[in-house]
Amino acid sequence: MSFSWDELVMIGMIEILGDPELVFYFMKILKKERNKFIENQGRDFHCSLRVTKEDRWEKTKELKEKGLYYMMSSMVPITCPIPFTNSEWKNSSENLRKILYFREGFMMKIDGLDNGISSRKHQLVSEKIKCLNKYMEYSIIRKEEYDEAVFDYMLFHEWRNDEYPYILLEYDYDSQPLISIIG
Numbered sequence: 001m002s003f004s005w006d007e008l009v010m011i012g013m014i015e016i017l018g019d020p021e022l023v024f025y026f027m028k029i030l031k032k033e034r035n036k037f038i039e040n041q042g043r044d045f046h047c048s049l050r051v052t053k054e055d056r057w058e059k060t061k062e063l064k065e066k067g068l069y070y071m072m073s074s075m076v077p078i079t080c081p082i083p084f085t086n087s088e089w090k091n092s093s094e095n096l097r098k099i100l101y102f103r104e105g106f107m108m109k110i111d112g113l114d115n116g117i118s119s120r121k122h123q124l125v126s127e128k129i130k131c132l133n134k135y136m137e138y139s140i141i142r143k144e145e146y147d148e149a150v151f152d153y154m155l156f157h158e159w160r161n162d163e164y165p166y167i168l169l170e171y172d173y174d175s176q177p178l179i180s181i182i183g
Contacts, residue, residue, distance in 0.1 A: 005034070098132055100150045105157070107131060110170040123169060131169055135177045149181045
């Protein structure tokens with residue numbers, strides 16, 4: 001069990017002051033001051049991320065002159081304002097690409113049979129995440145095919161065409177997930 005900041009401060013103050021009313025009075029003041037402090041820290045941090053392209057190039061030039069090549073990230077664009085390592089950049093790019101799959105109506109599932117016809121339904125967000133992280137990684141379908149399907153979906157969906165492609169998740173008789181691109 002861990003205490004929150006408020007609880008830790010109150011415990012410390014009650015030992016010193018001994019009066020709960022004084023503790024509540026001072027906590028109102030301290031909370032406002034702490035919130036201002038945290039807000040200023042957050043503002044300073046986010047402002048520090050705003051680096052111009054010229055500053056980035058200058059930093060890269062300094063690292064090159066000092067021979068600190070290992071600190072230079074070959075995959076990260078020089079204009080990127082946030083300091084990424086190569087692996088962080090790769091993960092970030094991959095996650096940003098996968099966000100496109102979360103468009104409403106792109107990832108469907110078989111809900112059941114209705115008069116002998118299978119009915120499809122939108123996947124829940126948790127199902128989409130499981131589908132992206134687990135099922136699609138080990139599917140025989142290549143990533144490029146999923147990307148092509150999502151871009152076609154965006155293109156056809158803008159035209160209000162009912163024949164747009166989507167990813168369908170269904171389970172076989174062993175309850176194993178099967179993913180297919182429809183359309």
